[in-house]
Amino acid sequence: MSVTAAKGFTAAGIAAGIKESGNPDLALVVNTGPRRAAAGVFTSNRVKAAPVLWSEQVLKSAQVSAVVLNSGGANACTGPKGFQDTHATAEKVAEVLGRGAIEVAVCSTGLIGVLLPMDKLLPGVETAAAQLSEHGGEKAAIAIKTTDTVHKTSVVTKDGWTVGGMAKGAGMLAPGLATMLVVLTTDAVVESEVLDEALRAATRTTFDRVDSDGCMSTNDTVLLLASGAAEVTPEYEEFAEAVRAVCDDLGQQLIRDAEGASKxxxxxxxxxxxxxxxxxxxxxxxxxxxxxxxxxxxxxxxxxxxxxxxxxxxxxxxxxxxxxxxxxxxxxxxxxxxxxxxxxxxxxxxxxxxxxxxxxxxxxxxxxxxxxxxxxxxxxxxx
Amino acid sequence: MSVTAAKGFTAAGIAAGIKESGNPDLALVVNTGPRRAAAGVFTSNRVKAAPVLWSEQVLKSAQVSAVVLNSGGANACTGPKGFQDTHATAEKVAEVLGRGAIEVAVCSTGLIGVLLPMDKLLPGVETAAAQLSEHGGEKAAIAIKTTDTVHKTSVVTKDGWTVGGMAKGAGMLAPGLATMLVVLTTDAVVESEVLDEALRAATRTTFDRVDSDGCMSTNDTVLLLASGAAEVTPEYEEFAEAVRAVCDDLGQQLIRDAEGASKxxxxxxxxxxxxxxxxxxxxxxxxxxxxxxxxxxxxxxxxxxxxxxxxxxxxxxxxxxxxxxxxxxxxxxxxxxxxxxxxxxxxxxxxxxxxxxxxxxxxxxxxxxxxxxxxxxxxxxxx
Missing domain, CATH: 3.10.20.340 (ArgJ beta chain, C-terminal domain)
Structure with missing residues (x-):
C-alpha cells in the first residue's frame, strides 16, 4: 500500500519515457488533506542536486501538497538549467493540481550530469495526475526504481492512524543519508515541528546507519507528509516509534537489495x-x-x-x-x-x-x- | 641492488619454512658501519603488531644494527606471546651478530592473529646470518613478498653516496602508512635527527599518499639506516631529495602491483x-x-x-x-x-x-x- 496506506493521499506511477528502457520512471504523491504538514531530511553531500536545493526551500514552509519523483536522471551537476527544469516540474504539478509550486517537492534519481528530457517529463506529469488514485502507492514505488531489483514499501497501522512509505536505493548507499529517495505519509494529525522531530530521530538511527558502499549521493531525500485525514492525534512517543519502524523496515529492504551484494x-x-x-x-x-x-x-x-x-x-x-x-x-x-x-x-x-x-x-x-x-x-x- | 646498493650493508633472504608454500620468507639486513644511525616511521593504526611495538622502542635509541623481516605472518593481535616472539627474534639476531637486541628492528607481514612458527624462524635467523652478503639485497627484497607479484627495489646514487631500498606491499594499502614494509639504506654520513627529518618529509608526500584500498595495516614500517661508509656528508636538501625519490619510486611500484588492480x-x-x-x-x-x-x-x-x-x-x-x-x-x-x-x-x-x-x-x-x-x-x- 506504500504511500497511500494512510488516508488523505493519492499516488500514481507511470512511464513518461525518461528511461530509454520504457520502464516506469515518474511518480506523483498528493496530499489531499485536510492538513498538509511536512518534514524533510536531505543529503549532507555538499554537491546537491537541483531537486534537493529546490525541495529544501519547499520544506522551509513546512507545507507540502505533492511530491513528484523521477528515476532515469538525477538532475545533479546540471547547473542553472537543471534548477530551471526542477522549478518547471514543480510548476507543472502545481498547475495540474491547482496548488502553489512552492508546495511541491521534487525528487530525482539516476545518472549525475545529464539534463532531464523535459519534453517527456512535463507531459508525464499530466498523465500521472490523471491516474492519481488511493490505490496508486505501489505503482509510485515501482516508478522510482533505478538499479533496485524490487520496489520497497512499508506500513505500520496503529489505533486509527497509519504511517506508510516507499523507498528506492541500491547503490551509492552511505550515510547522511544513504542514497535513496523515501516518501513517508501519515493520516495522523501531527504538526510540522513534531513531524520534523520524529523524522530526524528516526533517520539518525535507521537510514543514517545503512552504509552499503560508503558512497554518499547528491540526491538523498526523505520526506514525511501528514494529511490529518484520520482525525487522530497520537502520543509523540507512539508516533515517533511508528515512523522509526517504517524507516527501519525500509532501510533493511535497501540493504537486502544492495547492488551485487550476497551478504x-x-x-x-x-x-x-x-x-x-x-x-x-x-x-x-x-x-x-x-x-x-x-x-x-x-x-x-x-x-x-x-x-x-x-x-x-x-x-x-x-x-x-x-x-x-x-x-x-x-x-x-x-x-x-x-x-x-x-x-x-x-x-x-x-x-x-x-x-x-x-x-x-x-x-x-x-x-x-x-x-x-x-x-x-x-x-x-x-x- | 636494493638495500645493499649503499656501502656498509649486507643482506640475505632465505626460506625458513614460515610460509607453507616453501617460498622465501625471512630477510636480514645488517649495517656493518662504521655508523649506525637510523630513523623509522610506523603505522598510525592504533592496533599495532608486536614487531611495530618493539621496533618503535628500538628506534628511540636512533641506533639500528640490523633489521630482521619475515613474511608469512604479521604477528599482529597475538598478545603477550606475540611480543615475546618478536623479542626472542631480536635476541637471536643480536646473538648471531654479536650486537645488542635493542639495536635490532623487527618487521613482520602476513595474516593477522596467528602466532609465528618460532621453531622455524629462529633457526632461519642463523641460516640467513650465514648467507649475509654485500650482494644479498635482491634476495632480501624477494623474501618479504606476500601477495606481491614482483619484488620492489630502488636506488639513487649521487656524488659518492647512495640511497637504496626495498619494499613490499600489495593489499591493505592506505595511508599512515600504506601497508608495507620498507627498508632504506644509505652510506652517507647523516645523523639520526637528520635521517628522521628527511624520512618524515619523504613519507608524508609519497607513501602517505598511496591509497590503494583505504585499508590501513597493523604492521606498516619504513626504516632508514645510515652506515656512513661513504664518508660523505651531503647537503640536507640533496639528501632529502634522494630519500624522497627512492620513496616515491617504491610507492609507485606498490601501486603498480596492487592486488587485482588493472588501472x-x-x-x-x-x-x-x-x-x-x-x-x-x-x-x-x-x-x-x-x-x-x-x-x-x-x-x-x-x-x-x-x-x-x-x-x-x-x-x-x-x-x-x-x-x-x-x-x-x-x-x-x-x-x-x-x-x-x-x-x-x-x-x-x-x-x-x-x-x-x-x-x-x-x-x-x-x-x-x-x-x-x-x-x-x-x-x-x-x-
Whole structure:
C-alpha cells in the first residue's frame, strides 16, 4: 500500500519515457488533506542536486501538497538549467493540481550530469495526475526504481492512524543519508515541528546507519507528509516509534537489495565510551573493503575488524578488544579467541559484534559484502 | 641492488619454512658501519603488531644494527606471546651478530592473529646470518613478498653516496602508512635527527599518499639506516631529495602491483585553499568505490568525482568545481563540460584532476581501480 496506506493521499506511477528502457520512471504523491504538514531530511553531500536545493526551500514552509519523483536522471551537476527544469516540474504539478509550486517537492534519481528530457517529463506529469488514485502507492514505488531489483514499501497501522512509505536505493548507499529517495505519509494529525522531530530521530538511527558502499549521493531525500485525514492525534512517543519502524523496515529492504551484494552484515559495536564512538567504529568496520571481501568469501577474518577499529579515534585499549562473528568470539582481549572454524557463515546475514570494553554505549551499522557483481554492476555502464 | 646498493650493508633472504608454500620468507639486513644511525616511521593504526611495538622502542635509541623481516605472518593481535616472539627474534639476531637486541628492528607481514612458527624462524635467523652478503639485497627484497607479484627495489646514487631500498606491499594499502614494509639504506654520513627529518618529509608526500584500498595495516614500517661508509656528508636538501625519490619510486611500484588492480589512478587536486584540503579531497576521491569501479570499466563518470568531493569539509563552491579525466575537462563549473566521449581510458594510468578553484595549493594521491580480481584475491583465502 506504500504511500497511500494512510488516508488523505493519492499516488500514481507511470512511464513518461525518461528511461530509454520504457520502464516506469515518474511518480506523483498528493496530499489531499485536510492538513498538509511536512518534514524533510536531505543529503549532507555538499554537491546537491537541483531537486534537493529546490525541495529544501519547499520544506522551509513546512507545507507540502505533492511530491513528484523521477528515476532515469538525477538532475545533479546540471547547473542553472537543471534548477530551471526542477522549478518547471514543480510548476507543472502545481498547475495540474491547482496548488502553489512552492508546495511541491521534487525528487530525482539516476545518472549525475545529464539534463532531464523535459519534453517527456512535463507531459508525464499530466498523465500521472490523471491516474492519481488511493490505490496508486505501489505503482509510485515501482516508478522510482533505478538499479533496485524490487520496489520497497512499508506500513505500520496503529489505533486509527497509519504511517506508510516507499523507498528506492541500491547503490551509492552511505550515510547522511544513504542514497535513496523515501516518501513517508501519515493520516495522523501531527504538526510540522513534531513531524520534523520524529523524522530526524528516526533517520539518525535507521537510514543514517545503512552504509552499503560508503558512497554518499547528491540526491538523498526523505520526506514525511501528514494529511490529518484520520482525525487522530497520537502520543509523540507512539508516533515517533511508528515512523522509526517504517524507516527501519525500509532501510533493511535497501540493504537486502544492495547492488551485487550476497551478504547483509550487521555491525554491532558494544561497550563503547559514547554513541559517537560506537558509530565511528561501526562505520570504519562497515567500510573496510578487505573485510567486506573476506565476508563475501565466508572467511571470519577478524584481523581485518581489528585493523579497521585501529584507524578510529574511539576510546579503547587494543588488548581489551573482543570480536564475535556469528556468535563465536574469535578475538578475545585483542588476540586469538575461540576457534574460527566454529564460525558458520553460510547464510546471507552476518553478525559482527565489536566489544570496545570502554563503556556502555552501542550502535549498529548495516552494510554489505564486496563482490565481483558489485564491481560488474558499477563498471559495466554509467549509473 | 636494493638495500645493499649503499656501502656498509649486507643482506640475505632465505626460506625458513614460515610460509607453507616453501617460498622465501625471512630477510636480514645488517649495517656493518662504521655508523649506525637510523630513523623509522610506523603505522598510525592504533592496533599495532608486536614487531611495530618493539621496533618503535628500538628506534628511540636512533641506533639500528640490523633489521630482521619475515613474511608469512604479521604477528599482529597475538598478545603477550606475540611480543615475546618478536623479542626472542631480536635476541637471536643480536646473538648471531654479536650486537645488542635493542639495536635490532623487527618487521613482520602476513595474516593477522596467528602466532609465528618460532621453531622455524629462529633457526632461519642463523641460516640467513650465514648467507649475509654485500650482494644479498635482491634476495632480501624477494623474501618479504606476500601477495606481491614482483619484488620492489630502488636506488639513487649521487656524488659518492647512495640511497637504496626495498619494499613490499600489495593489499591493505592506505595511508599512515600504506601497508608495507620498507627498508632504506644509505652510506652517507647523516645523523639520526637528520635521517628522521628527511624520512618524515619523504613519507608524508609519497607513501602517505598511496591509497590503494583505504585499508590501513597493523604492521606498516619504513626504516632508514645510515652506515656512513661513504664518508660523505651531503647537503640536507640533496639528501632529502634522494630519500624522497627512492620513496616515491617504491610507492609507485606498490601501486603498480596492487592486488587485482588493472588501472593506476593519479588523483591530482589543484587550486585548493590548503594542502590539507587537497589531501582530504584527493583521499575522498581515491576511496570512492563507485568511481573506482567506473574507472575499471573505462567510464569517465565524473559525477562520482563530484559526489566524492561533496563529502569533504574542504573549501570550495559546488558551481566552481572543474574535473578533467585524462586531459579532458568533462566537468566545468560544477556541470557538464567537454564531451566525455573524448576521454581515452584504454591505458593503465588514469589521470584525474580536480580543480577546487579555491586557492593555490595542491596534492596528488595515487590509487587503483576496484576490480573483480581484487574481490577474488581478498575473499578466496585469508591474507
Amino acid at each position: 547483509d552484515i550487521k555491525v554491532e559495536v558494544v561497550n563503547a565510551a559514547s554513541e559517537d564512538d560506537a558509530v565511528e567504529v561501526g562505520r570504519s568496520i562497515a567500510r573496510n573493503n578487505l573485510l567486506k571481501c573476506a565476508i563475501h568469501g565466508e572467511d571470519p577474518n577478524w584481523g581485518r575488524v581489528l585493523s579497521a577499529i585501529g584507524t578510529t579515534k574511539a576510546a579503547f585499549e587494543p588488548d581489551r578488544l573482543n570480536v564475535a562473528i556469528n556468535g563465536v568470539w574469535v578475538c578475545k582481549n585483542g588476540g586469538v579467541g575461540e576457534d574460527r572454524e566454529k564460525v558458520d557463515m553460510r547464510y546471507r546475514e552476518v553478525h559482527i559484534v565489536a566489544d570496545l570494553a570502554a563503556g556502555s554505549e552501542s550502535a549498529t551499522i548495516w552494510t554489505n559484502d564486496l563482490t565481483a557483481d558489485y564491481v560488474h554492476e558499477n563498471s559495466a555502464y554509467s549509473s | 593506476d589512478i593519479k588523483v591530482e587536486v589543484v587550486n585548493a585553499a590548503s594542502e590539507d584540503d587537497a589531501v582530504e579531497v584527493g583521499r575522498s576521491i581515491a576511496r570512492n568505490n563507485l568511481l573506482k569501479c567506473a574507472i575499471h570499466g573505462e567510464d569517465p563518470n565524473w559525477g562520482r568525482v563530484l559526489s566524492a568531493i561533496g563529502t569533504t569539509k574542504a573549501a570550495f563552491e559546488p558551481d566552481r568545481l572543474n574535473v578533467a579525466i585524462n586531459g579532458v575537462w568533462v566537468c566545468k563549473n560544477g556541470g557538464v563540460g567537454e564531451d566525455r566521449e573524448k576521454v581515452d581510458m584504454r591505458y593503465r594510468e588514469v589521470h584525474i584532476v580536480a580543480d577546487l578553484a579555491a586557492g593555490s595549493e595542491s596534492a596528488t594521491i595515487w590509487t587503483n581501480d576496484l576490480t573483480a580480481d581484487y574481490v577474488h584475491e581478498n575473499s578466496a583465502y585469508s591474507s
